[in-house]
Amino acid sequence: MSFQSVVRSPAYEQVAAQLREAILDGTLAAGDELPAERELCAQFDVSRTTVREALRALQAQGLAISGGPTAPLRVAGAESLSSGPLRDGLVHLLRLGRVALADLVELRCALEAAAVARAADAVAAATAADPAPDLAEAHAALAQMRVADGDLDGFERADVAFHLALVRAAGNDAIELVMLAVRDSIGAHLRDALHARSARAASAALRQLTAEHDALLSAIAAGEGETAARVVRDHVLGFYTAAIAPQEAAAR
Amino acid sequence: MSFQSVVRSPAYEQVAAQLREAILDGTLAAGDELPAERELCAQFDVSRTTVREALRALQAQGLAISGGPTAPLRVAGAESLSSGPLRDGLVHLLRLGRVALADLVELRCALEAAAVARAADAVAAATAADPAPDLAEAHAALAQMRVADGDLDGFERADVAFHLALVRAAGNDAIELVMLAVRDSIGAHLRDALHARSARAASAALRQLTAEHDALLSAIAAGEGETAARVVRDHVLGFYTAAIAPQEAAAR
DNA sequence: GCTTGCCTGCTGGTCTGACAAGCAGGCCGC
């Protein structure tokens, strides 16, 4: 015989749960404004304090987003769900797990290799009914990299855009989401590594990186998944071992 | 000339941000109790309302967890972060239809393939100074699977333990953390797929799954990274296409 | 006509002070 421990859930949690359910099952459609706080107080028969705490929870989960200083909260659509708090959650997880940079880089390799392989395969298997993924974004980013000679910030923006475009081209939202979070977590290290170099060395490094990007995009456009995966692996890992790892070692 | 739009952030958000930062950079260690609400009021010089809203946000993000009805919040560790709100976030995404289950499965394939490949490589490259990863956990889980004939719940527990042991053997914390979150959110679907089968069919399926696990573990123990990656890919993807995809199609 | 300014009514954001319920610790009488 075993008794179950009594479960006590605070009122704000119950309010949040009901609202959450309404959002998830579509009773409250994306973009809709939630009822005003005082209105919710009346409907749930609780005080405004309670309602507000529930709303803060929903907001933190990304199910509702602020509609401005004096406007009611709006129901979030799926897009803001993946871009905002969920991504933050992954970043927090990685930060809180005190994950080593090398592990993050390896994860990024695995993700990006899978993404470009899938993108390339999609190109190879494209038909009229199922067109190839759009690589225009990636091409544009690559072009920006070429003209960003010496402009580290501009190059970095283009680099981010390039890799993001590739992952997006793979069409896997889950991989894209994790990829974004990983990049966020690695981002600061990458920046430091680039900025730490002399202008001349940096310029040479940028040219090499651009060349690698070029080869990668060509492989994808040609539908060569295996090649693309190998190139991106070498690219990411190469940059890490060449630029970041020595710095880390020196920092110790 | 371009002016930047004025950014106004509410007090509760600033409070939350500061607490979040303190948690993430370790100033507040996992398991610690946060200061009492009234204490925080004094430190931030805001009212209790504001503090409480900030705490609700942190709680919803999983960075702090309730320490009981009358106890202060406690700082969450990485493990509770991945199992709780992050998983919920992924589930919400699935429910809102933004991320297809197939995408998550593909992500899992990529992660797990990378992990087992690395584990196998570590086995192959093992030396006295750098011993091979410990596969005992995985062996134990596999043994449990063999004896769990027909016991779906037991099998599932063993399955989770097995895959988790493999990822852990790879020694990459980043992959492990993301893997946990992904598996948790796929978990429910896996369970449904297994339980939906008749006892006889399930028993056959379990035997096949066990055999696949066996082959996988052998490949890792033999240090054959490529083989292991291929096997795990087929294993995960195979189960999905065989068991889950048809159900999804039928549900529409 | 159009603009400008004001006024009103709504919103969220914040504060204050209060109370109940529950837990932990000490203290006391037995």
Place this chain on the structure above:
DNA sequence: GCGGCCTGCTTGTCAGACCAGCAGGCAAGC
């Protein structure tokens, strides 16, 4: 030693109030 009680903390909740900001209507002035 042990049950019972009392005190002081905590969170959870409430009611009521105020401010700042936005939107809309409306009237005065060009």
